[in-house]
Amino acid sequence: MKRLVLLLLVLLDLGQAHGLLHRVPLRRHPSLRKKLRARGQLSEFWKSQNLDMIQFTETCTMDQSANEPLINYLDMEYFGTISIGSPPQNFTVIFDTGSSNLWVPSVYCTSSACKTHTRFYPSQSNTYSMVGSQFSIQYGTGSLSGIIGADQVSVEGLTVVGQRFGESVTEPGQTFVDAEFDGILGLGYPSLAVGGVTPVFDNMMAQNLVDVPMFSVYMSSDPEGGAGSELIFGGYDHSHFSGSLNWVPVTKQGYWQIALDAIQVGGTVMFCSQGCQAIVDTGTSLITGPPDKIKQLQEAIGAQPMDGEYAVECVNLNVMPDVTFTINGVPYTLQPTAYTLLDFVDGMQFCSSGFQGLDIQPPAGPLWILGISLIERWK
Known part of the structure; x- marks a missing residue:
């Protein structure tokens, strides 16, 4: 865990972390993927959404800022609380570095997902003002x-005014119905925001709410709710x-995009031998990459297709290879217990691969996504 947390910290602006720290507690809940698998509904979900996670090749382009790979949110496990309005209305949100907008369900939403979550009532807030412009975020489903x-x-x-x-008003299908979160608070750059909206953290800085223009995330693997x-x-x-911290320059200000030096499997460089690009994402527990590369990686760790995704034999974890991501000359090694996800289905252990194919194609080439919350505790 001590090393995994650095994957996000390397993205922060250079400077000293002096001044008042404003701490937002994060709670860990079972991911939606785990809940669906435990109920025996995960493979049916893939089919109902016309998704095959073994061959998932949806193309997301950087110049379409409203395009988000929704599948990532099936694997989010860490949530926090914010409030909107006066008097405050509380919401459980994902703090997501892979997007830049804040959204929550509206009282006017009639989708099934909205009925199972807290909705915002503008008429009950003394400080609300209607902007009126429409927004839409295109998800995979x-x-x-x-x-x-x-x-x-x-x-x-920390209270941001005029955010x-x-x-x-509409939310896609059944995807959000069982989700543990109400909405998403994006922590990406303004260029990624739908509708030209200024992100929450940028307004925090503009309104001088923080002494240092920096944020950080610590995700504990403690089994009791993180x-x-x-x-x-x-x-x-x-x-x-x-x-010491490993400071890494952001190569493109949209997502938190950085350069990867190489990716090793079992001590051998298999990918990015000439360097490649990656984004650091608190909005997923997965590590994704180009589908053809991920297929090779699954084969290298011994993962096999099962019910629309990749699984490994839990008893083989001690012989599976480590996977190392080298960033700015510093190797970050994931052991098999870190890159596999442990579930229990009908009382039996089920181990799935934490790697997944996803085709994100900016002009400079495909991106890898480093999911920060890929953390499991094994006993």
Whole structure:
């Protein structure tokens, strides 16, 4: 865990983390993927959404800022609480570095997913103002759409005034019905935001709410709800890591995009031998890459197709190879217990691969996604 947390910290602006730290507790819940698998509904979900996770090749392009690979959110496990309006209305959200918009369900939403989540009532807020412009985010399984409003948004004592956010009126199919979160708070760059909306953290900086223009994330693998996990605005906590930080330049300001030096499997460089690009994403527990490369990686770790995804024999973990991502000259090694996901189906252990094919094609070539919350505790 001490090394995994650095994957996000390397993205932060260079500087010293002095000043007041604003801590947002994060709670860990079973991911939607785990819930569906435990109920024996996961393979049916893939079929109902016309998705085959073994051959998942949906193309997401960087110049279509409204395009989000929704499948990532099936694997999100860490959530926090924010409030919108005055008096405050509370929502459970994903703090997502892979997108830049804030959205929550609207009281006017009639989709099934909205009925199972907290909805925003603009008429109950004294500080709300209607912007009225429409927004739409295209996901792999449908589009989430609604209108833009503005209100104060509070995150653990930090209150942003005049924050524009999406009020979803339609949400795609059954995808969000069982999700543990109400909405998403994007932490990506403004260029990625739908509708030209200024992201929450950028407004925090503009309104001088943080002493240092920096945020960090610590995700604990504690089995009891990820105790101690937190998002920190205004710096980072030295107690969450050992050694020195590995500062890595952002190569493109949209997603938090960085350069990968190489990817080794079992000590042998298999991918990115000449370097490649990756984005760091708190909105997923997976590590994704070009489908053809991921297929080779699955074969190298001994993963086999099963029910629309890749699985490994739990008893083989001790002989499976390590996978190492080298970033700015520093190797980050994932052992098999870190890159596989442990579930229990009918009382039996089920181990699935934490790697998945996803075709994101910006002009410079395909991207890898480094999912920060790929953390499992094994006993």
